[in-house]
Amino acid sequence: MTREDILEQVTQIIRDEFEDDELEVSEETTAADVEDWDSLAHISLIHEVERNFDIKFTMGEIQDFRNVGEMIDSIEVHLGQA
Amino acid sequence: MGATVTSFYFLCFLLCVLAVYYISPIRFRRVVILIASIAYYILSGNGLLMVFPVVTTLISWAGVLLMERTEKKKAVLVAVTLLDLLPLIVLKYVNFFINTVNGIAFAASSWTNADPVIPNIALAVPLGISFYTFSALSYTIDFYNGTAEKEKDYLKLLSYVMFFPAVLSGPIRRYRFDAKGLNEGNKLDYHNLTFGAQRMLWGFFKTFVISERMKIISSRIYDTPGVYGGICAITGTVCYAFELYTNFSGCMDIVLGISQMLGYELPENFNTPFFAKSIQEFWRRWHITLGVWMKEYVFYPVLRTKAFTALNDKCKKKYGSKKGKQIANIPALLILWLTVGLWHGGDWKYVIGSGLLHWLYIVCGQLLTPYTDRLLTFLKIKKDAKWLDVLRVIRTFILVNIGFIFFRAHSLGESIQVFGSMFRIHVPVAEFIEKLGEDGLDWIEVGILLISLVVLTVVSVLQQKGSVREMIDKKSLPIRWIIWFALLFFTLLTGYYGPGYSAAEFIYQGF
Numbered sequence: 001m002t003r004e005d006i007l008e009q010v011t012q013i014i015r016d017e018f019e020d021d022e023l024e025v026s027e028e029t030t031a032a033d034v035e036d037w038d039s040l041a042h043i044s045l046i047h048e049v050e051r052n053f054d055i056k057f058t059m060g061e062i063q064d065f066r067n068v069g070e071m072i073d074s075i076e077v078h079l080g081q082a
Numbered sequence: 083m084g085a086t087v088t089s090f091y092f093l094c095f096l097l098c099v100l101a102v103y104y105i106s107p108i109r110f111r112r113v114v115i116l117i118a119s120i121a122y123y124i125l126s127g128n129g130l131l132m133v134f135p136v137v138t139t140l141i142s143w144a145g146v147l148l149m150e151r152t153e154k155k156k157a158v159l160v161a162v163t164l165l166d167l168l169p170l171i172v173l174k175y176v177n178f179f180i181n182t183v184n185g186i187a188f189a190a191s192s193w194t195n196a197d198p199v200i201p202n203i204a205l206a207v208p209l210g211i212s213f214y215t216f217s218a219l220s221y222t223i224d225f226y227n228g229t230a231e232k233e234k235d236y237l238k239l240l241s242y243v244m245f246f247p248a249v250l251s252g253p254i255r256r257y258r259f260d261a262k263g264l265n266e267g268n269k270l271d272y273h274n275l276t277f278g279a280q281r282m283l284w285g286f287f288k289t290f291v292i293s294e295r296m297k298i299i300s301s302r303i304y305d306t307p308g309v310y311g312g313i314c315a316i317t318g319t320v321c322y323a324f325e326l327y328t329n330f331s332g333c334m335d336i337v338l339g340i341s342q343m344l345g346y347e348l349p350e351n352f353n354t355p356f357f358a359k360s361i362q363e364f365w366r367r368w369h370i371t372l373g374v375w376m377k378e379y380v381f382y383p384v385l386r387t388k389a390f391t392a393l394n395d396k397c398k399k400k401y402g403s404k405k406g407k408q409i410a411n412i413p414a415l416l417i418l419w420l421t422v423g424l425w426h427g428g429d430w431k432y433v434i435g436s437g438l439l440h441w442l443y444i445v446c447g448q449l450l451t452p453y454t455d456r457l458l459t460f461l462k463i464k465k466d467a468k469w470l471d472v473l474r475v476i477r478t479f480i481l482v483n484i485g486f487i488f489f490r491a492h493s494l495g496e497s498i499q500v501f502g503s504m505f506r507i508h509v510p511v512a513e514f515i516e517k518l519g520e521d522g523l524d525w526i527e528v529g530i531l532l533i534s535l536v537v538l539t540v541v542s543v544l545q546q547k548g549s550v551r552e553m554i555d556k557k558s559l560p561i562r563w564i565i566w567f568a569l570l571f572f573t574l575l576t577g578y579y580g581p582g583y584s585a586a587e588f589i590y591q592g593f
Contacts, residue, residue: 019404036404038362039377040411043385044394059386060229063378 001079006053006072013048014068017041027069053079087247087336088289095122099246100343104270111267115241115344122246123209131208134169135218139243141165142218143236146225155226162222170215173207178428210250212425216375218243221257223379230258238265247340251333253351253371256378260349268345278343280551283569284541285335288328290577292538295531296325298523300490302514307496311503314514319483319500322490327355328538330369349374354542356482359474361443364482372425381418390414408448415441426489431497435488443481530576 011025018036031037037045046062049055049071055078065071099118106114123132145162149155184198221239224230233239242261243249255261268274303310303318310318331352341348355368365373384390390410398406416438423437458465484501491497523531544550554565 017403017407019402039381040385040414041407043382044398044407044410047386047391047394058228059382060224060227062382062386063227064229 003072003076006075007068009052010049010068010072010075013052014045017045017048025068027067027072029068030066049075055079087250087333087340088286095125096340103344108267108269112238112241112265115245115264116237119241119244119246119249123244123249126209126250128209131206134208134211135214135244135249136240138166138169138215138218139240140236142222142243143233143239145222146232149222149226150232159222159226163219166215166219166222169208170211173205173211175424175428176205177202182430210252213252213254214243214249216379217248217255217257217260220255220375220379221261224256224258230261233261241265245341245346247337248348251330251337252369253334253337253349254375255349255371256375263346271345274342274345277551277555278339278341280554280566281339281342282336283339283566283573285332285337285339286577287534287569287573288332288335288538290579291573292531292534293325293328293332294578295523295527295534296321296328298521299518300325302517302521304490304492304496304500307491308499308503310509310514311506312509314509314511315500315504315506319487319490319504323356323479323483323486324535326486326489327352354545356479357475357542357546358478359471360478361440361447361481364478365440368482372422376418376422376425380421381414384417385411385414412445415444419444429494431488431491431494434494435485435497439485439488534576 007025007027011023014025014029014034015021015023018034018041023034031042043062046057050057053075055075057074057078061074065074095118099114103111103114103118120132123135141162145158149158152158180198180200180202183200187199218239221230221233221242225232239261242255242257242264245264248255300318300322303315304322334351338348338350349371351369351371353367353370355364358364358367385394390413393413394407394410397410400406401409419437419441420433421437422440423433423435426432426436455465458470463470487501488494488497491500541550544553547553554562557565
């Protein structure tokens with residue numbers, strides 16, 4: 001799976017989570033760029049990403065993701081692609 | 083030596099520590115910090131109670147060593163967490179439990195038998211137990227999460243936990259971010275020294291000039307609850323909001339200033355909280371380190387449990403992603419806010435005023451948002467209109483003030499009494515003003531207070547654009563000197579100083 005594929009899937013998950021099909025998502029997107037992306041939504045989103053890719057993030061990763069790009073870095077590590 | 087960092091003796095102590103720190107060879111500087119921290123804790127009146135932070139740190143440190151040698155890391159984490167929290171729970175909450183049992187028994191006897199079923203236990207609580215326990219605990223949790231390295235040297239960990247400026251009143255630190263730079267021995271830096279001193283001065287101004295004056299007004303209301311209602315009680319409560327803010331954030335300015343003078347950066351605890359447009363935003367601006375700590379070490383783990391994951395899935399299926407999430411989060415938020423309330427102290431006034439009330443605000447806010455959005459669309463009002471933001475700031479300030487009533491009142495009963503008295507229309511305003519005059523707040527004092535509040539407001543507005551000290555630093559030398567010396571002399575001349583040149587105790591000190 002390429003990095004672009006992962007971003008595409010993550011984008012779809014974020015759109016579903018926030019019920020907004022117009023949402024523009026890039027690797028630089030942060031929680032501050034998306035309305036309603038608070039700590040509650042963060043964990044729910046993480047859960048959906050984990051389910052989609054069949055992986056499990058560590059608590060350290062969840063705490064310190066600064067943007068979507070860093071989340072993709074971790075997904076790649078868990079998928080054994082990094 | 084008084085426990086407060088504003089006392090004259092503490093300033094002498096600080097000067098000695100700074101001198102010894104920078105005179106010592108770099109490799110010994112961390113030892114200076116450790117000795118100063120232990121000396122400060124003992125001199126603050128804790129004496130033998132110093133054993134508590136020493137043992138708490140030892141448990142966290144040994145727990146990590148054990149984690150390295152066993153597969154049962156989670157069991158070790160649970161054991162360390164329980165052992166670290168045990169003194170906190172026993173010393174701070176045992177009387178809360180007893181008082182609650184007595185209260186229930188009193189109610190069960192139809193409010194007739196006021197004799198306590200269980201007598202209270204006199205306990206000596208080590209100062210700052212809630213702050214240092216959380217800072218120590220974060221080390222073990224961060225190591226377990228794989229975000230922090232093992233610290234081989236116990237004394238280095240003890241330096242971090244007992245770091246003297248922060249041990250008694252915070253900020254609450256997270257090991258993986260805030261242990262860096264403390265044990266390396268920092269070089270003397272003119273910028274850090276001057277900026278640190280300037281920040282301390284700003285903290286003294288807030289504490290001595292504003293907070294202590296506001297206290298006169300709030301005390302008149304809260305020490306005689308229900309006597310002066312209506313506008314007087316409302317004024318007293320608003321003054322308490324400013325008293326608490328200038329006291330706690332002033333204390334943080336002093337603490338962060340001292341730390342900067344030692345070349346070490348502590349996390350910020352405040353960011354102009356009264357400009358918040360919602361309760362959630364307020365908690366991102368007020369006592370920031372408590373909120374962040376609770377979010378990372380309590381809230382996230384709770385939300386990641388199987389029970390909450392299943393509940394989240396179920397609610398999302400039934401109500402859709404957005405609404406489902408909100409509904410599923412209601413019980414998780416309840417646990418979070420109950421913990422925040424209890425952290426403030428073993429008393430129902432804290433559990434309600436600093437915990438459950440804010441939970442209620444957030445849950446109601448989330449559930450009502452779709453309806454208020456629809457109303458705004460119907461009225462053709464833009465959601466991001468500036469005037470609407472002003473109303474949001476005022477609304478948030480009022481809601482936060484209701485919480486402060488509980489925080490300030492001596493008991494839950496008295497807080498309800500003060501809150502109820504606010505709705506009175508006919509109140510003896512003239513008598514209230516006269517009493518304030520007797521308490522020392524004459525018109526000149528009111529004038530000083532108003533000028534100080536203008537200064538505070540101007541600085542707070544400027545802070546939205548960046549560091550005010552940096553802004554001043556860019557001015558020419560005479561302007562810089564005029565600003566800082568004006569603040570120094572104004573604080574010296576108009577500050578309220580008690581015995582030992584110390585302000586009354588910091589409200590959050592000893593939590």
